[in-house]
Amino acid sequence: MNATASASTPPQVAFIGGGNMARSLIAGLVRQGVHGSAIHVAEPVEALRQALEQDFGVATFAGASDAVAHAPLWVLAVKPQVMREVCAGLADAARAQSPLVVSIAAGITAGQLDRWLGGGNVVVRAMPNTPALLGAGVTGLFANERVSATQRARAEQVLASAGRTVWIEDEALIDAVTAVSGSGPAYVFLLAEAMEAAALQQGLPADAARILVQDTLLGAARMLVEAGEAPAELRRRVTSPGGTTQAAIETFQAGGFEALAARAIEAATVRGRELSAAND
Known part of the structure; x- marks a missing residue:
């Protein structure tokens, strides 16, 4: 046409x-x-x-x-x-x-x-x-x-x-919407990169590492959408006291995971405002 x-x-x-x-x-x-x-x-x-x-x-x-x-x-x-x-x-x-x-x-x-x-x-x-x-x-x-x-x-x-x-x-x-959801897929991709690299360091084959990471993120996202519960509650359910998940979560938190996420989203929000001002 x-x-x-x-x-x-x-x-x-x-x-x-x-x-x-x-x-x-x-x-x-x-x-x-x-x-x-x-x-x-x-x-x-x-x-x-x-x-x-x-x-x-x-x-x-x-x-x-x-x-x-x-x-x-x-x-x-x-x-x-x-x-x-x-x-x-x-x-x-x-x-x-x-x-x-x-x-x-x-x-x-x-x-x-x-x-x-x-x-x-x-x-x-x-x-x-x-x-x-x-x-x-x-x-x-x-x-x-x-x-x-x-x-x-x-x-x-x-x-x-x-x-x-x-x-x-x-x-x-x-600008906060842009920082959370507009840029957000890249944050998930970065996490997937890091998880795949860590899986390889632990000896998993590359093809297995990719499938495990992809389907873990997909399944977790579906649970977030379909379960109707807060992320904190879903995390609590999968984190057994003294278990493997708790060991990993504590390591994330010791490295300032939540604060780092907050700073990243703040940086993206500020950059959005700067782009608006630059185009004025």
Whole structure:
């Protein structure tokens, strides 16, 4: 499908940027029953446009202004470094169409987006994470004061196509969302790296070490979600007094595990604020 062939189809949503996160949301919307022809995507890389057309039947465009024409909802899925330029190019269309604007760019505030789009805009700021690529993500959402209840529900529907959603009423806390869930998968991957390396040091074969670590983390995550109990209670249940788990937990705690995690999340939160200030 190309832009000309689908020009008569009114878009429900326009994506500005067709990278991995946009692709995951598009896949989720199609799974929900949104027809591909109702999704417009602006993406400068021809190979990505072709892949999106082939895989989802969406209409693609090289230019953002063409993609957003008549669309009531825009998803801004470009890198933070180019967001100001992209918004400036869309300001006239934003004034004419008054769309619901959803941004998934880290470190860009709703106020910045509103200002760069010319003012008076309906803006939702969203922070998804990479497991959204598997439909297993989680997204923190913040709405500015112009967003109606109906528009909040629409924004949530789009982001929920890739996983669970959480509304945050204080935008200042979105940087903490980024630090906890946006960056969080990398913390788990780092733990997996360390566990695999330790398993190898203990003499386990590499293939066995990887399976043991992967399925342990997967199973533990499922228990966290499905058991409905606090992490501390789940940990207590598996930690027998004087046993192997207690020996490991005490070693973690002696090394300041909890304090280190707190400092890491604080550092990521601070960095999010710095990125926002740098883009202002």
